[in-house]
Amino acid sequence: MDRTLLYRHSQASPPAMWILACCWWIPVALLSVANDPGRAPYLLGLFPVLTLIYVGFLRLTVIVDRDEVLLAYTFGWPRRRIDRARIRSAVPQRIPWWYGWGIRRTPKGWMWNVWGRDAVRITLTEREFLIGTDDPDGLAAALTLG
DSSP states (O other): OOOOEEEEEEEEOTTHHHHHHHHTHHHHHHHHHOSOGGGHHHHHHHHHHHHHHHHTTSEEEEEEESSEEEEEETTSOSEEEEEGGGEEEEEEEEOOGGGOSEEEEETTEEEEESSSSEEEEEEESSOEEEEEOSOHHHHHHHHHOO
């Protein structure tokens, strides 16, 4: 296996930290209107767990070497490996806003996206796959290198 690094890029979601900061007011509001003070530990315990899950999807890193493409979110999980031998083409494209963010199924196949509407559509031997990126030309060029 040749592990020569051809491309490495991380993209973060710009408004994510603002959204997270605003969401921290939710448990405060819930605690202020809760009639049962016994619920406070549950609310205060649940929110850090949800925050950790949210933070886990704030950054998407794409690594391309001679043999494979590796996609990984903030903490390295979830991750996806794609064998480069299965890639038939890689084309930059704009995706509709309703495709959203995260890991999801779209009409073009599975998509991994952290922010924005730019992506690279990869045609594999058996299906298509979208990788959201703020560097679509650079990623497409790395994927199509010999």
